[in-house]
Amino acid sequence: MSVELLGITVLWVFLYGYLIVASIDFGAGFFAYYGKVTKKDHVINHIISRYLSPVWEVTNVFFVFFFVGLIGFFPDSAYYYGTALLLPGSISLILLAIRGSFYAFGNYGSKDSSVFLFLYGATGLLIPASLSTALTISEGGFIKEQGERLVFLAKDLLISPYSWSVVLLAIVSVLFISASFLTYYASRAKDLEAMEVLRKFALFWSLPTILASLLVFASLRAHNMRHFTNALEIWWMFGLSFVCFIGATLLIYLRRNMGTAFILVMLQYFFAFFGYGASHLPYVLDPYITIYSGYTNETMGIALVVVFIAGLFLLIPSLYLLMRLFLFDADYVKGNRK
Amino acid sequence: MELDSVILSRMLTSMTLGFHIIFATIGVGVPVIISIAEFIGIKKKDPHYFLLARRWARGFTITVAVGVVTGTCIGLQLSLLWPSFMQVAGHVISLPLFMETFAFFFEAIFLGIYLYTWDRFKNPLHHWLLTIPIVIGSSASAFFITTVNAFMNTPQGFELENGVITKIEPLKAMFNPATPTKVFHVLTSSYMTSAFILASITALLILKGRKSVYLQKALHLTMVTGLIFALGTAVAGDLSAKFLADKQPEKLAAAEWHFETEKGADLILFGTINENNEISNEIRIPKALSFLAGGSFDTEVIGLDEFPEDEIPPLWIHYMFDLMVMIGVFTIILSGIFLLFSKLKTRNPFNKPLLSFIIASGPLSMLAIEFGWIYAEVGRQPWILRGYMKVAEGATKADDVGITFLMFLILYLVLGIICTIVLMRMFRNNPAEKELKNRFPNSRAF
Numbered sequence: 001m002s003v004e005l006l007g008i009t010v011l012w013v014f015l016y017g018y019l020i021v022a023s024i025d026f027g028a029g030f031f032a033y034y035g036k037v038t039k040k041d042h043v044i045n046h047i048i049s050r051y052l053s054p055v056w057e058v059t060n061v062f063f064v065f066f067f068v069g070l071i072g073f074f075p076d077s078a079y080y081y082g083t084a085l086l087l088p089g090s091i092s093l094i095l096l097a098i099r100g101s102f103y104a105f106g107n108y109g110s111k112d113s114s115v116f117l118f119l120y121g122a123t124g125l126l127i128p129a130s131l132s133t134a135l136t137i138s139e140g141g142f143i144k145e146q147g148e149r150l151v152f153l154a155k156d157l158l159i160s161p162y163s164w165s166v167v168l169l170a171i172v173s174v175l176f177i178s179a180s181f182l183t184y185y186a187s188r189a190k191d192l193e194a195m196e197v198l199r200k201f202a203l204f205w206s207l208p209t210i211l212a213s214l215l216v217f218a219s220l221r222a223h224n225m226r227h228f229t230n231a232l233e234i235w236w237m238f239g240l241s242f243v244c245f246i247g248a249t250l251l252i253y254l255r256r257n258m259g260t261a262f263i264l265v266m267l268q269y270f271f272a273f274f275g276y277g278a279s280h281l282p283y284v285l286d287p288y289i290t291i292y293s294g295y296t297n298e299t300m301g302i303a304l305v306v307v308f309i310a311g312l313f314l315l316i317p318s319l320y321l322l323m324r325l326f327l328f329d330a331d332y333v334k335g336n337r338k
Numbered sequence: 339m340e341l342d343s344v345i346l347s348r349m350l351t352s353m354t355l356g357f358h359i360i361f362a363t364i365g366v367g368v369p370v371i372i373s374i375a376e377f378i379g380i381k382k383k384d385p386h387y388f389l390l391a392r393r394w395a396r397g398f399t400i401t402v403a404v405g406v407v408t409g410t411c412i413g414l415q416l417s418l419l420w421p422s423f424m425q426v427a428g429h430v431i432s433l434p435l436f437m438e439t440f441a442f443f444f445e446a447i448f449l450g451i452y453l454y455t456w457d458r459f460k461n462p463l464h465h466w467l468l469t470i471p472i473v474i475g476s477s478a479s480a481f482f483i484t485t486v487n488a489f490m491n492t493p494q495g496f497e498l499e500n501g502v503i504t505k506i507e508p509l510k511a512m513f514n515p516a517t518p519t520k521v522f523h524v525l526t527s528s529y530m531t532s533a534f535i536l537a538s539i540t541a542l543l544i545l546k547g548r549k550s551v552y553l554q555k556a557l558h559l560t561m562v563t564g565l566i567f568a569l570g571t572a573v574a575g576d577l578s579a580k581f582l583a584d585k586q587p588e589k590l591a592a593a594e595w596h597f598e599t600e601k602g603a604d605l606i607l608f609g610t611i612n613e614n615n616e617i618s619n620e621i622r623i624p625k626a627l628s629f630l631a632g633g634s635f636d637t638e639v640i641g642l643d644e645f646p647e648d649e650i651p652p653l654w655i656h657y658m659f660d661l662m663v664m665i666g667v668f669t670i671i672l673s674g675i676f677l678l679f680s681k682l683k684t685r686n687p688f689n690k691p692l693l694s695f696i697i698a699s700g701p702l703s704m705l706a707i708e709f710g711w712i713y714a715e716v717g718r719q720p721w722i723l724r725g726y727m728k729v730a731e732g733a734t735k736a737d738d739v740g741i742t743f744l745m746f747l748i749l750y751l752v753l754g755i756i757c758t759i760v761l762m763r764m765f766r767n768n769p770a771e772k773e774l775k776n777r778f779p780n781s782r783a784f
Contacts, residue, residue, distance in 0.1 A: 057403075071428050078428050083735060086739070303508045
């Protein structure tokens with residue numbers, strides 16, 4: 001494997017990690033607020049808060065990791081994305097800032113503030129929508145080079161069917177991933193009442209995720225034929241994704257093996273996300289940056305990979321410890337242990 | 339002054355950094371103090387210190403949250419506002435940036451564990467051990483990010499030919515001449531500022547009439563650590579001045595209004611300057627600048643006359659430099675007097691005037707951090723990458739910087755205000771005395 005390909009794969013793995021943990025987090029915020037409005041908060045909100053409290057900060061790091069890594073491996077992306085995304089990027093940043101800080105204000109400071117909970121829930125749906133525009137832009141057609149200047153065609157983005165189908169997919173995926181994880185978490189806590197509520201959420205959002213995926217495919221065909229053809233060549237990735245989806249939904253429906261069900265959901269997104277990523281290559285930003293043209297110099301690339309591997313030796317045991325103490329500690333999950 | 343993209347980008351970056359360093363400083367320093375408090379608690383079997391660690395940690399969570407989100411902002415703003423700079427420098431500085439996120443990751447994981455495992459372990463030392471990765475993580479992120487800033491001041495480890503970077507040596511870039519003094523100064527001043535901030539909160543409560551042993555112990559602990567770190571900061575500051583004289587003389591010369599290269603240069607305290615660069619109302623200490631720059635009264639100090647006019651930093655940074663140093667000296671004297679009074683037993687260290695000064699010391703230390711950073715950053719104007727790239731060449735060409743500035747201004751105002759309210763409410767509704775009784779019912783303290 002070339003070092004360029006290794007670099008982008010590392011980054012893609014982190015973006016995938018962010019996709020999963022952030023979806024759980026974003027969706028949980030929405031469900032917590034929805035629970036409050038529909039007066040089901042006493043049933044589900046303690047489950048949500050017990051999971052989120054120790055991990056919210058870690059979620060954010062996945063994101064920072066991705067963009068620092070992207071600029072490290074592909075400094076050209078700083079120039080193109082940086083110039084184009086000033087406004088949309090800043091809006092995402094502000095939403096992330098509101099969400100992160102208000103989570104802490106609400107959770108550690110003044111409990112039961114419904115304003116804080118509203119901001120937390122609403123941003124949970126706006127952030128995936130705004131972050132997904134970066135992926136849309138990577139397909140090309142929304143940035144134009146005019147001599148020395150880079151122009152971001154915001155209007156084109158706003159009226160593009162492809163862009164909206166990606167936003168739709170992002171939102172429903174967040175709700176589906178989050179609900180299926182929380183169903184699993186509630187089942188571990190043996191909290192049947194909460195599990196039933198969350199299970200309904202999961203089933204409710206399962207069908208829209210598949211429909212939205214199909215919509216993305218259809219509009220990709222119209223927007224970027226090259227990418228679409230590449231995707232067809234690795235159709236089996238998307239096939240596996242669909243099989244995992246069926247398996248997950250079936251298990252959730254039958255109320256069996258919720259842990260396996262969530263792993264299947266993770267695999268569903270793993271195959272779809274890596275299928276999407278692989279067919280996107282070699283472009284980082286179509287047509288300006290490929291992983292070969294925008295790559296940093298050899299020395300830095302190798303240094304980054306070395307640091308990355310060294311870092312994993314530090315992170316994996318630490319993450320394992322975190323999960324053992326909070327995710328897989330039955331007493332903690334049930335709330336018998338603070 | 340026209341508000342073009344360059345000025346607006348500078349304003350937005352300054353605002354974000356100015357807001358972020360308040361929380362970053364607390365984020366680096368407070369874990370150290372928490373760790374010390376918990377360790378003393380274990381050694382002395384004293385519930386007061388456990389409670390101190392617990393309560394500081396709880397407030398710390400709120401500031402960490404704001405620190406994390408504003409840190410994310412500045413991280414991305416680097417590319418959003420300075421895309422051309424990042425395109426070039428990204429080839430060289432991505433290693434420390436990448437390592438910083440690792441350190442941050444490490445800290446985030448263990449902070450999450452620390453906050454939720456107070457009662458999980460039989461042996462209290464096991465819980466205390468969790469503070470070590472937190473301290474390592476927070477100080478290591480400060481280290482890595484400071485190397486990036488140091489690199490911008492004294493770039494090395496690459497060659498630039500027609501805008502293309504070649505011959506990169508990542509480690510040489512990280513360990514550039516500015517790195518040791520900068521890191522030393524940043525770390526000690528963060529520890530020091532955090533100690534004085536905690537001291538000033540404690541002093542405020544005592545002045546309001548709460549006389550518990552708990553608060554007295556808290557004040558004593560923070561003043562001792564404050565003094566140690568303030569002395570460390572002074573040493574670091576002195577080394578930094580010597581570094582500047584050697585490697586970045588225009589910054590020191592601008593701060594000291596030192597126009598002509600000479601031996602036995604005077605140090606200028608305070609004063610004002612007019613447009614003809616004539617200085618008045620100053621206190622001159624003969625030959626002290628030479629001593630500061632090289633450890634001897636005859637050291638030759640390079641003056642501003644040796645630099646082209648368009649490469650000289652603005653001269654108002656003199657005030658920033660003076661204020662920073664003054665506050666540093668003030669905190670050393672203040673904590674020295676407090677500890678002397680505590681030792682003597684003939685004097686009351688909790689007398690009103692002294693307490694009032696201690697209350698001021700926290701905010702003042704934070705101001706010194708701001709002044710110091712303004713001095714360091716404005717002092718390398720007009721360069722973004724000293725000797726290689728000027729600020730104007732690095733800024734974005736996008737048109738929306740103005741509106742972005744306004745959006746972030748509102749964000750920081752809201753975050754700042756709500757953060758303060760939440761923190762105050764958190765502690766007011768649950769005073770230490772009450773918490774101590776609930777948590778350690780067998781303790782006979784107070």
